[in-house]
Amino acid sequence: MQFYIQQILNALQVGSVYALIALGYTMVYGILTMINFAHGDIFMVSTYLAFFTSTLLLSIAAGLPPLFTFVFTLLTAMFGTALLAVLIERLAYKPLRTAPRISAVITALGVGLFLENFMVAFKPVGPAPRFLPPLIPQINYDLGGVTVSTIQIVIILVSGLVMFLLDTIVRRTxxxxxxxxxxxxxxxxxxxxxxxxxxxxLTFALGASIAAVGGTLYGMAYTIDPYMGIRIGWWAFISAVVGGIGNIRGAMLGGFILGFVEIFTPVFLPSTYRDFIAFSLLLLLLIFRPTGILGRPAPQKV
Amino acid sequence: MTSNSALLSIQNLHVAYGNILALQGISLDVREGEIVTLIGANGAGKSTLLRAISGLVPMREGRILFAGVDLRSVPAHQIVEMGIAHVPEGRGIFANLTVLENLKLATWSRKDRANIQKDYRRVFELFPRLAERQYQLAGTLSGGEQQMLAVARALMTRGRLMLLDEPSMGLAPVLVREIFNILGEINAAGTTILLVEQNARQALKVAHRGYVLETGRITLAGTAQELSDNPQVKAAYLGG
Known part of the structure; x- marks a missing residue:
């Protein structure tokens, strides 16, 4: 029983990150019917922005309150990533607004490759995996056999808060x-x-800054490298499609479903089956419910 | 024909889609307080003219002056702010937004909060059905109600000039009369109207003046009475 509760917590943690990234795919698709395949790599860049900001901050001023370090790193990563996304939109996508849709998709794939390879070639980044310095002290609590860490709590709570805020922005403003x-x-x-x-x-900026929240949180729990955007980007993209692309709540739901796929596949199958399960889910859905779980078929416009 | 007091003055307007000239040298005036109608067959260029005024299609040649200001290279969203409201062809309702949200969106560039509240009340008085349905998704409205919403939305931008593109399209005769009555009221309250219609009979009944547009050119102009009595207009647009 404890084992399953533990795994559910882990799935929520991973799912939160997928959901945050999936939101960016779904928002851009909703507004432009374009899949921004560079989004996974924009997420990757955000983790490095968090890495450099926090490393620099802690090297010049050690002993800052963890809350400040965390919030400052988060906001800097969000702002920088939003700026990058707007730049990409203006330079690479906007000139293609009236071109066939495939041109924008291919351009997005190109932008993604550019970001990956730029980061590999960029000396301060390079191909080696890195760790973010600890932004908040990691304390593990043992709750009747289930381990909960402060990082896990922060990831789940901050993600939840950001998703609630975004949902409110889209619905109420x-x-x-x-x-x-x-x-x-x-x-x-x-x-x-x-x-x-x-x-x-603004949509690109918002989607990217939410991905940067995901990026900062991800970097607090896992190692980062310039190629991480590919796999995580694909998983987040599948999340968006599973939930119903173009649908904000769908992307959140899809993110958590993929989080559960990731964590629970190794419970029943060899862990190398993870991608197989995720992509099978995508294929099955595209066959039987192409609009995703929460997506509705586009109504006829009269 | 050109007078300096015109609220909207169009001079020698040319608009092209690729190599096809949709408008070939249109000149017309709309004076403050008037209802001017533009009648013509399908494909004559009526919608294109309205879309050019609103900045939705670029002009190739000519000038559009609104209250003396040249609209060339003014982006569409700023033209709304300057005071031109546009009820587009096919209504252009946002079906995934509620009725109230549709109205609210139209107040985007307005800063006069107190008047916005007044305008909601006014719009709901003109269209009580919209008041009843304000929290419903606009896509669930009937065709007539959607047309009312489209007009109400244009009112919410508080334009001095309202462009209407075929407001009678697809509506039952009772509703057509209702819409035209309301246009008369809106005009009486001070809004100038440029009305594009295939239903020439109704349009000429409510309008002060009119123009006839044929394949991108204006072929006739006159008061509504003159046009109604014109044998060519009778034959081509009023069913003999």
Whole structure:
């Protein structure tokens, strides 16, 4: 029993990160019907932003309160990653807005490859895996045989908070309303006085900064390397599709489902079956419910 | 024909889609307080003209002046802010938003909060059905209600000039009369209207003046009465 509770906690931890990244895929898809295949690598860059920020911060001022270190690192990574994503959108995707959709997808794949290889070639990063310095003290609590660490608690709580905030932004604010309107009919939105290009950039910025929350949290628990964006990006992408791409709550649900797949596959099967299970899930879903679990088939526009 | 007091003045407007010229030298004026209608067959370029005014399609040649300001290279969302509301062809309702959200979105560039509240009340008085359904998804409205929402939304931008693209399309005759009555009320309350219609009979009934558009050119202009009495207009647009 304790074993399963332990695994559920682990699945929530991994699932939170997948969900945070999946949100970026789903938001961009919702607004532009484009899959931003560079998103996994944008997530990877965010972990390095967190790495450099925290390393620098702790080397110049050791003994800062952990809360400050954590929040400062998180905000810097979010801001830097958002800036990168907006830059990519403006330089690489926007000129292709009216081109066939496949051009933007291929460009996104190219941008992803560029980011990976740039990071490998960039001396301060390089191909070797790295650890973030401890942002918060790691304390393990033993609750009747189940181990819970402070890092695990922070990952789950912060992810939950960010998802709640995003959901509120999309549902309750004017910007969120504009995003939803653009996802329905971006040609009519300017007639409401809404600057569509600015909302699109904002969507990229928001998606990337949420991925950066995922990146910082991920870096607190695991090692980071320039190729991590590929596998994690794919898993997050599958999460978004499983939940229903374009659907915010779907991406969250999908992230947690993939978290459970990742943690529970090795319980029943050899752990090398993980990708097999995840991609099979994707294939089955595409066959039987292509709109995902929470996605609805696009209604006819009259 | 050109007068300096025109709220909207279009001079020698050319618009092209690729190599196809959709508008070939349109000149027209809309004066403050008027209802001007543009009648013409399908494909004559009526929607293109409205879309050019709103900045949704680029102009190749000519000028569009609104309250004396040249609209060339003004982005579409700023044209709304300057005071041009556009009820697009096919209504352009955001079906995945509630009725209230549709209205709210149209207030994007407004800063006069107190007046926004007044305008909600006014819009709900004009269209009581929208008030009843304000929390419903707009996609669940009937065609007539969606058209009312499209007009209500345009009112919420608080434009001085309202462009309407075929508001009668696909509606039952009773609803068409209702919509046109409301357009009359909106105009009486001070909004200038440029109305594109295939339903020339109704349009000429409510309008002060009109233009006839044929394959990208204006072929006739006059008061609504003159156009209604014109034998060519009678034959081509009023069913003889």
């Amino acid at each position: 004017m910007v969120g309303m504009a995003m939803r309107a653009i996802s329905w009919d971006k040609f009519t939105v300017p007639l409401m006085g809404v600057p569509v290009d600015r909302i699109i950039s």
